[in-house]
Amino acid sequence: KAGVTxxxxxLIKTRGxxxxxxxxxxxxxxxxxxxxxxxxxxxxxLFEYFSETQRNKGNFxxxxxxxxxxxxxxxxxxxxxxxxxxxxxxxxxxxxxGAQPNEQFFxxxxxxxxx
Amino acid sequence: xxxxxxxxSMDCAEGRAANLPCNHSTISGNEYVYWYRxxxxxxxxxxxxxLKNNETNEMASLIITEDRKSSTLILPHATLRDTxxxxxxxxxxxxxxxxxxxxxxxxRLMVKP
Numbered sequence: 001k002a003g004v005t006x007x008x009x010x011l012i013k014t015r016g017x018x019x020x021x022x023x024x025x026x027x028x029x030x031x032x033x034x035x036x037x038x039x040x041x042x043x044x045x046l047f048e049y050f051s052e053t054q055r056n057k058g059n060f061x062x063x064x065x066x067x068x069x070x071x072x073x074x075x076x077x078x079x080x081x082x083x084x085x086x087x088x089x090x091x092x093x094x095x096x097x098g099a100q101p102n103e104q105f106f107x108x109x110x111x112x113x114x115x
Numbered sequence: 116x117x118x119x120x121x122x123x124s125m126d127c128a129e130g131r132a133a134n135l136p137c138n139h140s141t142i143s144g145n146e147y148v149y150w151y152r153x154x155x156x157x158x159x160x161x162x163x164x165x166l167k168n169n170e171t172n173e174m175a176s177l178i179i180t181e182d183r184k185s186s187t188l189i190l191p192h193a194t195l196r197d198t199x200x201x202x203x204x205x206x207x208x209x210x211x212x213x214x215x216x217x218x219x220x221x222x223r224l225m226v227k228p
């Protein structure tokens with residue numbers, strides 16, 4: 001079974017630009033969560049989606065947004081990029097029902113560099 | 116989710132057992148102990164989880180104390196590829212809207228030849 005995939009793997013942007021990252025969950029997984037990881041702050045929860053609705057949100061500004069499609073694929077968008085947005089953005093999916101409903105599986109991440 | 120405490124770093128000789136401790140003294144009765152690891156610049160990888168009984172899978176063993184206030188992840192024969200940051204997390208098994216993973220600092224395990 002294919003794992004969680006994220007595209008692109010690497011991205012370089014400049015301040016003020018916007019960026020869209022994509023995540024495809026494991027087949028059959030309904031929930032997609034996004035995390036930001038930086039050396040200073042560690043791994044921080046951004047938001048979670050299932051059934052195309054945001055279900056939970058971390059403490060990030062409104063510049064960070066996301067959405068989920070009917071096939072469970074998800075995108076996150078960051079507008080007006082700042083230098084501090086440079087980070088590894090991780091996507092994780094979970095099944096929500098059946099065997100191991102709450103176990104999260106992570107993708108390889110998208111490394112975003114803001115210049 | 117209950118707070119966990121882990122040592123920031125540990126060393127282990129290749130081929131020896133790596134024993135990674137975690138304290139979770141405020142764990143509640145319906146919360147499980149989960150372990151993930153993150154190899155440099157990759158996404159976290161699920162290792163194992165348990166409630167109160169010891170658990171074993173192809174990657175590791177999980178020993179949970181009788182009072183459930185602490186646990187130990189055991190990698191029986193550590194290899195250089197086990198060098199990673201190991202995260203101990205406690206959370207409920209069943210999904211709820213507030214049940215996202217909360218990662219602490221983890222333990223940086225360095226396996227040395």
